[in-house]
Amino acid sequence: MKKVMNANRLLMLILAVICISAVVYPVCIVGFSSQNKQGFRESIRVSDDGLIYEWYPVVATDGKGGVYVAWFSWICYENEIWSTGIHFAYSHDWGESWSSSAKVNDDNRLSVWHSSPSIAVDQQNEHIYVTWWDNRTGKPCVYVSCSVDRGASFGTDVKVNDNEGGMSTEYAEYGTPYVVNIEADNSNVYEVWQDDRTNPNFDIYFAASQDGGQSFGQNVKVNPESHKNNSLPWITTSKNGTIYVVYTADGTIFLAKSLNKGAFFEPPSKVNDDEESWYRGKKEVKISNKGDIYVVWTDGRAGHSEEYGWTWDIYFALSFDGGQSFCTNIRVNDDRPAEFGYRTGQGTPSMAIDSNDGIHIFWEDLREQLETYYHFRDIYYAYSSNPIDFSKNVKINYVSHAEVCDCADPNVAIDSANNLFVVWSDTPHDPVEYIHSIYFTKKQLSGTGSIPYLVAVGIISLILVSVITVLMRRRLLLKKPAKQKRARVNRMFQSKIY
Structure with a gap:
């Protein structure tokens, strides 16, 4: 006994x-790592090319310490010759150190314009997929390239759209981002993009690959014929294989879903809860562990004035019934609606869902732009442990001895151990030319059991x-x-x- x-x-x-x-x-x-008061590490530069402009970064993780970042690069050669490309860097130690930057696209002609990168990792086989559009054929088309060695190299570019060209010349000239998006799971690769093959005001198209991105099937139109001016799509998949696509049509956000791997999309549901057709910018859709659907986007319902232009906010919506209907929209940013009489304020949100269904949203924010001449945009963050309200907004970007602050286009990924990885573009040390580079920070959510956490707990x-x-x-x-x-x-x- x-x-x-x-x-x-x-x-x-x-x-x-x-x-x-x-x-x-x-x-x-805390005493052994450089962190700000919100728990995010000091921002570090990922890109190393010294190129003139580096924009639109996207990030993904394999859940095993691999963090992968792709971005758009605008390069200036001698004699003022300009060219673009899709560049990439990787880390295999949760973002502590980074590889040299490398070009993904295999067409290196200076006349070809590349833009709108998107990235996904198939965690079952650790394949990394980077997609974008370029005009190598004379018309903008969607391409994808795959790495099977954790980012050390990429294979031959594969064309996704099944027509001659998928986007108008306007997009080829200005490099608009967020017009292509990719998702990958269990050797299935899914792509969506905006396409003008039959509609000069764009439709949303979908294509699937069942052989790991080596080939793509027939393209499928997502939106109904009644929807015009379709733009800025985002795709995700649920655990049971349902495909969800969110997009804007004539100033309204819609969610369409497919129950048969993209062969057909059901009539879409409206996401925003107002009746006006305002600007609805970049958006993302995610699925919670319980199967609830979360959507976040840039919203212009606050209006427009001749003196100050558009007023943009970050809005969030939730569906409990598989996307059939959405609850009341929630404004995520907490600055006052008429602060300083000038608030064009927020845009390009990105969202991650942790293992406890906590919601993490990041965006670019102009609320402090009037404080100093060289202070323009910051990266802000809000969190919610429930889909009802959000925490106080906090700024997460920090670079030692920065002379300028102009952060843009954040993107976030999260692994199964609840490590948050965030990237964006910034120009902290160039108050003259405003040369943007790609920056990174991370945060380990408390009590979530990452591998370093478990090792340290075990030792102690x-x-x-x-x-x-x-x-x-x-x-x-x-x-x-x-x-x-x-x-x-x-x-x-x-x-x-x-």
Whole structure:
């Protein structure tokens, strides 16, 4: 009986030590890493090319320490010759160190324009897919390239659209982002993009690959014929294989879904809850672990004035019924609606969902642009543990000795251990030319069990168990003579009774 009680006490002791370690570890690491008060690391530069402009970064993770970033580069050669490309860098240690930048696209002609990168990782086979559009054939088309060696190299570019060209010359000239998007899972690769093959005001098209991106099937139109001016699509898939596509049509956001791997899309549902046709910019759709659907976007419902232009906000909507209907929209940014009389304020949101269905939203924000001449845009962040309201907004970008702040186009990824990885473009050290580079930060959400976290907790637990075991042994040794003395007294007392 005593042995059982001792075993139970030892088990309770070990569990208590592990719990204490889980608290001690985060406290310890704060002093050994460069973090701001929100827990995000100091921003570090990912790109190393020294190119004139680097914009529209996108990030993905393989869940095993691999973090992968692609972006649009605008290069100026001698004699003022300009060219563009899709560049890429990787980290295999959760973003602590980065590879050199490399070009993804295999067409290197200076006359070809590339833009609108998107990235996805198939975590089942660790294949990395980067997609974009370019005009190598004379007309803008969608291409994808795959890496099977964790980003060390990329294969031959594969054309996705099944016609001669998928976008208008206007988009080829100005490099508009967010017109192409990709998702990958279990060797299936899904793409959506805006396409003007039959509609000069664009439709949303979809294509699927079932052989890991080596070839794509027939393109399928997502939106109904009644929808015009369709733009800025985003795609995601659920655990049961349902495909969801969110897009804008004539100033209204819609969500379409397919239950048969993209062969057919059902009539879409309206996402925004107002009746006006305002500007609805870049958007994302995600699926929670419970199957709820989350949508975030740039919204212009606050209006427009001749003096100050558009007023943009970040809005969020939730569906509990598989996208059939959406709840009341929620404004995420918390600055006052008429602050300084000038608030063109927020745009290009990106969203991640953690393992507890916590919602993490990042966006570019102009609320501080009037404070100094060289302060334009920041990257702001808000969190919600429920889909009802959001936390106080906080700024996450920080670069030591920055002379300029002009952050744009954030993008976020999250792994199964709840490590947040965020990228954006910024020009912190060039107040003259405003040369943008790609920057990165990360945050380990507390109590989520990343691999470094578990290793550290295990080490601290072993140390504490060892120390406590030694102390207990010392205590037992000290008590042993007293126990022996009491035993002799008891024997003497019992002998007198009997």
